[in-house]
């Protein structure tokens with residue numbers, strides 16, 4: 001029994017080590033929108049600072065990546081999953097569940113902004129600036145990206161609903177003597193598994209004795 005349990009412990013330790021040393025094939029990326037040009041509208045030339053569609057076509061986007069908008073308060077950042085909203089260059093009629101405004105309504109011009117947008121939904125994501133009553137959008141401040149699965153959403157962006165409330169452990173329980181089956185070879189995280197194996201073994205013996 002002791003030898004068997006020790007061997008079992010060693011196998012569990014090996015499995016844990018193997019799982020911990022697995023590294024993902026690629027990493028999450030941050031994409032600076034427009035590259036060095038940033039996210040700007042040139043009011044003098046009445047055109048976007050760069051061709052954002054060309055920029056988007058040069059990138060590969062995956063779930064969990066971020067778009068980094070280096071901009072100022074002259075532009076806005078609107079994200080939508082709704083093609084109609086995108087094509088209208090306005091989110092006045094948009095639904096809350098498919099369109100997000102990351103900034104806007106600022107009455108000060110030229111205020112520097114860095115806006116970080118996580119990509120959390122696969123497929124078509126649309127971005128535009130609705131400033132100047134849609135003229136910025138009509139004149140190039142709009143682009144579409146396709147978001148691929150990649151590594152999938154990281155836990156930080158994939159938040160499940162909060163777990164049900166659990167009563168905190170009784171503070172008295174810390175002072176009670178630990179309830180343990182005496183044994184010497186088990187240690188660390190394998191203890192619970194080894195103990196339950198031992199329990200199963202005893203149950204099996206009891207059943208056998210009863211049957212005899």
Ligand SMILES: *[C@@H]1O[C@H](CO)[C@@H](O)[C@H](O)[C@H]1NC(C)=O
Pocket residue numbers: 028029030066116
């Ligand atoms: C990407 O941007 C996010 C949000 O600012 C940040 O938490 C993350 O560390 C950045 N990742 C890389 C690889 O720069």
Ligand SMILES: *[C@@H]1O[C@H](CO)[C@@H](O)[C@H](O)[C@H]1NC(C)=O
Pocket residue numbers: 041042043044045049
């Ligand atoms: C807009 O374009 C003009 C002409 O090319 C240039 O002189 C000016 O610096 C640009 N403005 C901005 C804010 O990029």
Ligand SMILES: *[C@@H]1O[C@H](CO)[C@@H](O)[C@H](O)[C@H]1NC(C)=O
Pocket residue numbers: 043046135138139
């Ligand atoms: C910029 O272009 C729009 C058309 O998209 C036009 O309505 C507007 O008058 C132009 N503005 C300037 C300052 O040229």
Ligand SMILES: *[C@@H]1O[C@H](CO)[C@@H](O)[C@H](O)[C@H]1NC(C)=O
Pocket residue numbers: 051052053054057140
């Ligand atoms: C931007 O680039 C795309 C190709 O990536 C092209 O179809 C489009 O006409 C360009 N827009 C402007 C305003 O030059």
Ligand SMILES: *[C@@H]1O[C@H](CO)[C@@H](O)[C@H](O)[C@H]1NC(C)=O
Pocket residue numbers: 041042043072074109110
């Ligand atoms: C921001 O908008 C204001 C007001 O239209 C203009 O004077 C200023 O040049 C703009 N700044 C940039 C960087 O485009």
Ligand SMILES: *[C@@H]1O[C@H](CO)[C@@H](O)[C@H](O)[C@H]1NC(C)=O
Pocket residue numbers: 082083084085093094095098
């Ligand atoms: C897109 O938004 C419009 C309102 O702007 C709405 O009428 C339409 O149903 C939406 N489309 C989808 C596919 O949700």
Ligand SMILES: *[C@@H]1O[C@H](CO)[C@@H](O)[C@H](O)[C@H]1NC(C)=O
Pocket residue numbers: 081095097098
């Ligand atoms: C928004 O809600 C409508 C119905 O309320 C639904 O048809 C649509 O798929 C939702 N869109 C998103 C992006 O969840």
Ligand SMILES: *[C@@H]1O[C@H](CO)[C@@H](O)[C@H](O)[C@H]1NC(C)=O
Pocket residue numbers: 184185186187188
């Ligand atoms: C359990 O591991 C600790 C170090 O993590 C060690 O000090 C202790 O002697 C080990 N106990 C047994 C029974 O192997």
